[in-house]
Amino acid sequence: MYELNSVSNRSDFIPSYGELRFVPGDQELEIAVNVVNDDVPEEDEQFRVVLKNPKGGAEIGFGGQVTVLIPANDDAHGVIGFTQGSLSVEVEELTKGNPVSLSVERRRGTFRRLTIHWAANGSLEDIFPTSGVVSLSLSTSLSLMANFHVTFSQGQVVATINLTVLADSIPELKERVTITLLDVTTVGLDQHSSGALIDPQRAQALLTILPNGSPYGLIGWHLDSQYLLTQEPQKSPTNVTLTIVREQEASGEVAVHYQTGPALSKPPSNQASAPQDYTPREGTVIMKENATLALITITILPDEAPELAESFLVNITGVELVGGLTGAAQPSVKRPGMEVAEVTIQENDDPRGVLQFNVSQVIPYTTTSTHMLHNYP
Known part of the structure; x- marks a missing residue:
């Protein structure tokens, strides 16, 4: 007799039992277990097959039970990438630092805690910080370098990268900074290949700093x-x-x-x-x-x-x-x-007039030098 037991939660198969009959000359028999194929992200699952109640003088020796493991599947730990609204963001450089947030989401499964490394490339002198770590879990989820933390509530699947566009007095044309998700680590999982993945289509966010100051004069x-x-x-x-x-x-x-x-x-x-x-x-x-x-x-x-x-x-x-x-x-x-x-x-054509003598007639006169008298007709 054999029996399928110790089934994990949300198992993809139904527990069952049956009987194996060995005829003279048989040394091996096979047991078929049907595993249901679905699209539900699932962690590692396992079940045990136990041999029991031998008959005909047979005995159950070492290896009377076997544990069957179904590895995590259907992206159980998630597919990481920037949200659609964070793939391309335009921001202004203000007179003081301008904070900007980029959202990182975890699609598909949400099992286990994740650590995502990111880095910036481009006009690095205009932003801070320029690299960091995003930590995703069911309870804590964000760490940006030192002293940058955000707490996630149960089941939340979005983390935020907080950046600051630094202010300066230099007129600048449009500048671009690319934020790239470099790698993701599934904490507590030895098999890296079965852990969370980074979606290559959503691995980069483009941050555009609009022209500022007076770059055009x-x-x-x-x-x-x-x-x-x-x-x-x-x-x-x-x-x-x-x-x-x-x-x-x-x-x-x-x-x-x-x-x-x-x-x-x-x-x-x-x-x-x-x-x-x-x-x-x-x-x-x-x-x-x-x-x-x-x-x-x-x-x-x-x-x-x-x-x-x-x-x-x-x-x-x-x-x-x-x-x-x-x-x-x-x-x-x-x-x-x-x-x-x-x-x-300037004033022109003599607007204030021209002063001069108007001589219209010549009149003769005599002078006596003794008394300096002028005699006019």
Whole structure:
């Protein structure tokens, strides 16, 4: 007689018994046990087959029972990878450190405690820490280097890698950091091959630090162009040149929009009029990659009207990256809404008049030298 007994919980077979009959000449007989194939993650399972109640004078010797082991199967210890929302994350560099969290999940089985090593690659000077350990278990689950711990509740299968995007005063373009899950150890399991696995499709998370500071520059008027004096031309129009500067960084192509307008803060008699005194303009100048200067010209017109000093304004109305690129950091105007150049046409055509004698008649007169008297008719 044989009997299947001592079955573990959630066994994949049904306990049974039967009888083995040896006829003269038989030395071996086989017992077939059907194991159910399923897709349920399971730890090691085992059952025992016991020989008992021999008949016909037979005896049960050494080896009267055998233990059958069904190894852990169907990813019993889990498949590790970043969650979908953590595979690609964009963050900004703030004036202070900006914390960011990446979630690591354990799919399929959740048996045993796991230790996952990870490391960062890329712009390492912008984040902290740059490597660490994630520990997954039913009760404790996260350890990032020293003193980084998170406690998991029963059955929770997600751990968090906490990073800090470090702040600095350096304008920077977009930077990338790749966080890679290097290996996973199933604690207490000798057979490494049957432990938890890292999903190669979810083993890396891309952390993108958006442009920050002013990597595309601060746009404004050159100091010499903020207040410009010019004379009214005598006969034909002349051009005055204004200089736009890009400070800090000079990455990318930048479009600078500008527009002329009246100097409304001055009295009407000191406001230049368009198009009588100058040609109004509304345009855009392109600053190429690494260019720090751009020039624009405004045309001053002649006339014969006597005028006091008159002024008009040239305002930088906006800046943007060429190509429609967007991001946290864009080129910017040094003084938004107030980045104005003032052009003054000096007074011309004798606006205050010309003082002179008006001699219309010559009158004779005599002088007596004795008394210094003047005699007029």
